[in-house]
Amino acid sequence: MQFRYDFTRLLVTNFRECFLFYRDVMGFTPTFGTENDTYADFSTGTVNIALFDKREMAATVGAEKLPERVESKDSVCLIFGVASVDETSEYLRLKGVRMVVEPTDHPDWGIRTAHFRDPDGNLIEINQPIEQV
Template sequence: MKLSHVRLLVPNIHECFLFYRDQIGLEVRYGDETTPFAEFATGDVSFALEPSMADDQATLRSASQPFSANDQVALIFRVDDVDAVYAALVSRGVQFVQPPRDTPEWGHRVAYLRDPGGNVIELNQGI
Protein backbone atom coordinates (compact mmCIF):
# COMPACT_ATOMS: atom_id res chain seq x y z
CA MET A 1 0.00 0.00 0.00
CA LYS A 2 1.36 3.42 -0.95
CA LEU A 3 -0.05 6.87 -0.12
CA SER A 4 -0.69 8.65 -3.42
CA HIS A 5 -2.93 11.65 -2.61
CA VAL A 6 -3.80 14.03 0.16
CA ARG A 7 -7.05 15.89 -0.40
CA LEU A 8 -7.63 18.72 2.05
CA LEU A 9 -11.30 19.53 2.60
CA VAL A 10 -11.56 23.26 3.21
CA PRO A 11 -14.49 25.62 3.83
CA ASN A 12 -12.99 28.38 1.65
CA ILE A 13 -11.44 26.76 -1.41
CA HIS A 14 -10.93 30.02 -3.32
CA GLU A 15 -8.93 31.60 -0.49
CA CYS A 16 -6.97 28.40 0.16
CA PHE A 17 -6.17 27.99 -3.55
CA LEU A 18 -4.74 31.51 -3.72
CA PHE A 19 -2.78 30.90 -0.50
CA TYR A 20 -1.13 27.67 -1.71
CA ARG A 21 -0.48 29.02 -5.23
CA ASP A 22 0.52 32.64 -4.56
CA GLN A 23 1.92 32.67 -1.04
CA ILE A 24 3.31 29.16 -0.56
CA GLY A 25 4.30 28.98 -4.23
CA LEU A 26 3.06 25.51 -5.17
CA GLU A 27 2.79 24.69 -8.87
CA VAL A 28 -0.81 24.13 -10.01
CA ARG A 29 -1.36 20.78 -11.67
CA TYR A 30 -5.13 21.16 -12.18
CA GLY A 31 -7.77 23.83 -11.57
CA ASP A 32 -7.68 27.50 -10.76
CA GLU A 33 -9.26 29.99 -8.38
CA THR A 34 -12.70 29.46 -9.96
CA THR A 35 -12.88 25.64 -9.89
CA PRO A 36 -14.32 23.55 -7.04
CA PHE A 37 -11.26 21.27 -7.08
CA ALA A 38 -7.57 22.01 -7.49
CA GLU A 39 -4.43 19.89 -7.41
CA PHE A 40 -0.82 20.95 -6.86
CA ALA A 41 2.49 19.35 -7.84
CA THR A 42 4.30 18.42 -4.63
CA GLY A 43 6.49 15.48 -5.55
CA ASP A 44 5.41 11.84 -5.21
CA VAL A 45 2.19 12.54 -3.29
CA SER A 46 -0.51 14.64 -4.95
CA PHE A 47 -1.98 17.46 -2.87
CA ALA A 48 -5.48 18.71 -3.67
CA LEU A 49 -8.14 21.05 -2.31
CA GLU A 50 -11.85 20.32 -2.30
CA PRO A 51 -14.77 22.05 -0.56
CA SER A 52 -15.62 20.63 2.85
CA MET A 53 -19.09 19.56 3.80
CA ALA A 54 -19.00 21.73 6.94
CA ASP A 55 -20.94 24.95 6.70
CA ASP A 56 -20.13 26.30 10.15
CA GLN A 57 -17.33 28.85 9.66
CA ALA A 58 -17.11 29.28 13.45
CA THR A 59 -15.38 25.90 13.67
CA LEU A 60 -12.29 27.17 11.87
CA ARG A 61 -9.20 26.98 14.01
CA SER A 62 -7.62 30.23 15.06
CA ALA A 63 -4.92 31.42 12.68
CA SER A 64 -2.87 32.65 15.64
CA GLN A 65 -2.72 29.41 17.67
CA PRO A 66 0.19 27.05 17.00
CA PHE A 67 -1.85 23.96 17.91
CA SER A 68 -5.36 23.14 19.02
CA ALA A 69 -7.02 20.05 20.47
CA ASN A 70 -9.38 20.30 17.47
CA ASP A 71 -6.58 19.88 14.90
CA GLN A 72 -7.00 16.69 12.91
CA VAL A 73 -4.34 17.04 10.25
CA ALA A 74 -0.97 18.68 9.76
CA LEU A 75 0.67 19.15 6.38
CA ILE A 76 4.42 18.63 6.58
CA PHE A 77 6.56 20.13 3.83
CA ARG A 78 10.21 18.98 3.78
CA VAL A 79 12.46 21.87 2.74
CA ASP A 80 16.22 22.27 2.38
CA ASP A 81 16.44 25.41 4.55
CA VAL A 82 13.60 26.26 6.95
CA ASP A 83 15.01 29.72 7.68
CA ALA A 84 15.26 30.66 3.99
CA VAL A 85 11.73 29.41 3.21
CA TYR A 86 10.43 31.16 6.33
CA ALA A 87 11.99 34.47 5.20
CA ALA A 88 10.61 34.06 1.66
CA LEU A 89 7.10 33.31 2.88
CA VAL A 90 7.12 36.18 5.40
CA SER A 91 8.11 38.49 2.53
CA ARG A 92 4.96 37.29 0.69
CA GLY A 93 2.78 38.19 3.68
CA VAL A 94 2.47 34.72 5.25
CA GLN A 95 2.00 34.90 9.01
CA PHE A 96 3.59 32.16 11.11
CA VAL A 97 2.31 30.89 14.44
CA GLN A 98 5.79 29.70 15.42
CA PRO A 99 9.07 30.87 13.85
CA PRO A 100 11.91 28.46 13.03
CA ARG A 101 13.30 26.49 15.94
CA ASP A 102 15.28 23.33 16.49
CA THR A 103 13.56 20.24 17.86
CA PRO A 104 16.57 18.05 18.71
CA GLU A 105 14.29 15.40 20.23
CA TRP A 106 12.97 14.79 16.68
CA GLY A 107 16.12 15.75 14.77
CA HIS A 108 14.41 18.57 12.87
CA ARG A 109 14.30 22.31 12.48
CA VAL A 110 10.67 23.41 12.11
CA ALA A 111 8.39 26.41 11.66
CA TYR A 112 4.58 26.44 11.83
CA LEU A 113 1.82 28.36 10.09
CA ARG A 114 -1.85 27.88 9.27
CA ASP A 115 -3.60 28.06 5.94
CA PRO A 116 -6.79 30.12 5.47
CA GLY A 117 -8.83 27.01 6.37
CA GLY A 118 -7.09 26.83 9.76
CA ASN A 119 -4.98 23.74 8.95
CA VAL A 120 -1.53 23.36 10.52
CA ILE A 121 1.44 23.47 8.16
CA GLU A 122 4.93 22.48 9.30
CA LEU A 123 8.06 23.40 7.40
CA ASN A 124 10.57 20.69 8.23
CA GLN A 125 14.32 20.28 7.72
CA GLY A 126 16.57 17.59 9.13
CA ILE A 127 19.35 18.75 11.45
Protein backbone atom coordinates in the same frame (compact mmCIF):
# COMPACT_ATOMS: atom_id res chain seq x y z
CA MET B 1 -5.19 -6.03 -1.53
CA GLN B 2 -2.69 -3.18 -1.61
CA PHE B 3 -3.39 0.50 -0.98
CA ARG B 4 -1.39 3.32 -2.58
CA TYR B 5 -1.37 6.76 -0.97
CA ASP B 6 -2.01 9.19 -3.83
CA PHE B 7 -2.74 12.58 -2.27
CA THR B 8 -4.18 14.51 0.64
CA ARG B 9 -7.46 16.30 0.01
CA LEU B 10 -8.07 19.37 2.15
CA LEU B 11 -11.73 20.21 2.58
CA VAL B 12 -11.81 23.99 2.66
CA THR B 13 -14.35 26.75 3.16
CA ASN B 14 -12.19 29.45 1.53
CA PHE B 15 -11.51 27.66 -1.75
CA ARG B 16 -10.28 30.64 -3.80
CA GLU B 17 -7.98 31.93 -1.03
CA CYS B 18 -6.57 28.44 -0.42
CA PHE B 19 -6.04 27.86 -4.16
CA LEU B 20 -4.09 31.12 -4.42
CA PHE B 21 -2.10 30.30 -1.26
CA TYR B 22 -0.96 26.88 -2.47
CA ARG B 23 -0.21 28.20 -5.97
CA ASP B 24 1.29 31.62 -5.24
CA VAL B 25 2.77 31.32 -1.74
CA MET B 26 3.74 27.64 -1.59
CA GLY B 27 4.61 27.60 -5.29
CA PHE B 28 2.81 24.36 -6.22
CA THR B 29 1.70 23.79 -9.81
CA PRO B 30 -2.03 23.24 -10.30
CA THR B 31 -2.61 20.13 -12.42
CA PHE B 32 -6.41 20.36 -12.37
CA GLY B 33 -8.84 23.19 -11.60
CA THR B 34 -8.55 26.93 -11.15
CA GLU B 35 -9.25 29.41 -8.37
CA ASN B 36 -12.80 29.73 -9.78
CA ASP B 37 -13.62 26.01 -9.35
CA THR B 38 -14.52 23.98 -6.28
CA TYR B 39 -11.86 21.28 -6.78
CA ALA B 40 -8.16 21.46 -7.67
CA ASP B 41 -5.09 19.23 -7.64
CA PHE B 42 -1.54 20.47 -7.05
CA SER B 43 1.72 18.72 -7.85
CA THR B 44 4.01 18.90 -4.81
CA GLY B 45 6.60 16.30 -5.70
CA THR B 46 5.89 12.90 -4.20
CA VAL B 47 2.35 13.09 -2.81
CA ASN B 48 -0.05 15.64 -4.28
CA ILE B 49 -2.48 17.96 -2.51
CA ALA B 50 -6.07 18.45 -3.59
CA LEU B 51 -8.51 21.14 -2.46
CA PHE B 52 -12.25 20.52 -2.41
CA ASP B 53 -15.08 22.78 -1.30
CA LYS B 54 -16.14 21.59 2.17
CA ARG B 55 -19.86 22.11 1.48
CA GLU B 56 -19.77 19.87 -1.60
CA MET B 57 -17.97 17.10 0.29
CA ALA B 58 -20.45 17.40 3.16
CA ALA B 59 -23.33 16.97 0.70
CA THR B 60 -21.61 13.92 -0.81
CA VAL B 61 -21.32 12.15 2.56
CA GLY B 62 -24.61 13.39 4.05
CA ALA B 63 -23.05 15.74 6.61
CA GLU B 64 -24.63 19.04 5.50
CA LYS B 65 -26.36 19.62 8.84
CA LEU B 66 -23.24 19.23 10.99
CA PRO B 67 -21.53 22.39 12.33
CA GLU B 68 -19.05 24.01 9.94
CA ARG B 69 -16.25 24.20 12.53
CA VAL B 70 -15.79 23.05 16.07
CA GLU B 71 -13.05 24.42 18.30
CA SER B 72 -10.56 21.60 18.68
CA LYS B 73 -6.93 20.65 18.48
CA ASP B 74 -5.51 20.07 15.02
CA SER B 75 -6.00 16.58 13.63
CA VAL B 76 -3.85 16.97 10.48
CA CYS B 77 -0.57 18.74 9.77
CA LEU B 78 0.96 18.98 6.29
CA ILE B 79 4.74 18.51 6.47
CA PHE B 80 7.18 19.91 3.90
CA GLY B 81 10.93 19.41 3.93
CA VAL B 82 12.95 22.51 3.02
CA ALA B 83 16.65 23.31 2.62
CA SER B 84 16.50 26.11 5.22
CA VAL B 85 13.67 26.64 7.70
CA ASP B 86 14.94 30.15 8.46
CA GLU B 87 15.12 31.28 4.82
CA THR B 88 11.76 29.70 4.00
CA SER B 89 10.15 31.32 7.05
CA GLU B 90 11.43 34.72 5.90
CA TYR B 91 10.10 34.08 2.37
CA LEU B 92 6.69 33.17 3.83
CA ARG B 93 6.62 36.31 6.02
CA LEU B 94 7.32 38.43 2.93
CA LYS B 95 4.30 36.73 1.30
CA GLY B 96 2.14 37.78 4.28
CA VAL B 97 2.10 34.46 6.12
CA ARG B 98 1.97 34.70 9.92
CA MET B 99 4.10 32.10 11.65
CA VAL B 100 2.34 30.14 14.41
CA VAL B 101 5.68 28.94 15.79
CA GLU B 102 8.96 30.54 14.73
CA PRO B 103 11.90 28.36 13.66
CA THR B 104 12.80 26.02 16.52
CA ASP B 105 15.36 23.26 16.94
CA HIS B 106 14.06 19.90 18.16
CA PRO B 107 17.26 17.92 18.91
CA ASP B 108 15.23 14.92 20.13
CA TRP B 109 13.50 14.78 16.73
CA GLY B 110 16.62 15.63 14.73
CA ILE B 111 14.91 18.50 12.91
CA ARG B 112 14.42 22.27 12.93
CA THR B 113 10.79 23.27 12.36
CA ALA B 114 8.46 26.23 11.90
CA HIS B 115 4.66 26.18 11.77
CA PHE B 116 2.02 28.30 10.02
CA ARG B 117 -1.52 27.96 8.66
CA ASP B 118 -3.11 28.19 5.25
CA PRO B 119 -6.07 30.60 4.72
CA ASP B 120 -8.50 27.90 5.89
CA GLY B 121 -6.58 27.28 9.13
CA ASN B 122 -4.85 24.00 8.16
CA LEU B 123 -1.62 23.55 10.09
CA ILE B 124 1.59 23.34 8.03
CA GLU B 125 5.11 22.46 9.18
CA ILE B 126 8.34 23.08 7.34
CA ASN B 127 11.43 21.26 8.57
CA GLN B 128 15.04 20.47 7.87
CA PRO B 129 17.43 17.97 9.45
CA ILE B 130 19.79 19.27 12.13
CA GLU B 131 23.12 17.83 13.13
CA GLN B 132 22.97 15.52 16.11
CA VAL B 133 25.43 16.41 18.86
